[in-house]
Amino acid sequence: MPVASFDDFDACAASLRDWNLEAVQLDRGSFAGEIAQSPVGPVSVAAARFSRKLHQFGDPPAAATVAVLSDPSQRVFWRGRWVGGDQLMLFPRGAELDCLSEPDFEVLTISIDAEYADSFSGALTGMAFDDLHRRRELVTATPGTLHGVRRTARGLARTSVAREDLQEELLTGLLGAMADGSRDPQMDTARDLAMRRSLDLIHSRPRERISVADLCRSAGASRRTLEYAFRERTGLAPKEY
Numbered sequence: 001m002p003v004a005s006f007d008d009f010d011a012c013a014a015s016l017r018d019w020n021l022e023a024v025q026l027d028r029g030s031f032a033g034e035i036a037q038s039p040v041g042p043v044s045v046a047a048a049r050f051s052r053k054l055h056q057f058g059d060p061p062a063a064a065t066v067a068v069l070s071d072p073s074q075r076v077f078w079r080g081r082w083v084g085g086d087q088l089m090l091f092p093r094g095a096e097l098d099c100l101s102e103p104d105f106e107v108l109t110i111s112i113d114a115e116y117a118d119s120f121s122g123a124l125t126g127m128a129f130d131d132l133h134r135r136r137e138l139v140t141a142t143p144g145t146l147h148g149v150r151r152t153a154r155g156l157a158r159t160s161v162a163r164e165d166l167q168e169e170l171l172t173g174l175l176g177a178m179a180d181g182s183r184d185p186q187m188d189t190a191r192d193l194a195m196r197r198s199l200d201l202i203h204s205r206p207r208e209r210i211s212v213a214d215l216c217r218s219a220g221a222s223r224r225t226l227e228y229a230f231r232e233r234t235g236l237a238p239k240e241y
Contacts, residue, residue, distance in 0.1 A: 016046055031052050032052075086142075087138045
């Protein structure tokens with residue numbers, strides 16, 4: 001739908017479907033807000049921008065709700081912790097919104113019908129939507145994954161007709177980000193260590209031909225761990241790097 005503009009937060013908040021929001025403005029100056037929302041459907045997306053520094057509170061939709069900062073360089077104080085542009089915010093069912101946002105705060109919110117979310121997630125991953133992120137409220141994802149989520153969410157928010165293809169693309173991206181971000185932290189540590197040891201070997205022997213087996217021995221890691229480590233951090237397989 002077209003972007004709607006507002007000069008009052010209450011009117012801006014009232015336009016958001018299924019949200020119950022209030023806010024206190026924490027800086028001086030006139031308020032300006034913009035809202036774009038997708039048509040009604042099992043996946044509802046809103047793109048919002050608020051010009052002033054706000055303390056927002058209230059209730060998110062009862063549906064499974066996820067939010068991501070529209071600008072990766074921003075951060076927000078959400079439910080008692082700082083959240084950056086590389087993280088997904090997953091609202092616990094029935095939890096209150098409590099958010100301190102800076103001026104020119106931009107956010108994309110995605111609300112998914114619970115039955116639809118579980119059905120789609122089950123078909124794609126074999127797990128219920130909530131179980132996929134192990135009921136954590138924050139999931140850190142790779143920039144490339146979140147770029148795709150942002151692009152598709154913006155497209156949905158600004159369309160004037162229901163787009164089932166974009167809904168499925170968005171959910172697939174979200175589920176991928178949640179699955180990727182739900183790894184055991186020890187696995188991340190092992191991959192970081194494998195990457196550092198591999199790069200140390202490569203940089204210490206710049207004129208020698210180094211095999212993947214050499215890297216695995218030097219890193220003390222399996223070929224699979226090394227493959228994940230390189231692809232996540234460089235976008236290349238070890239041999240390509």
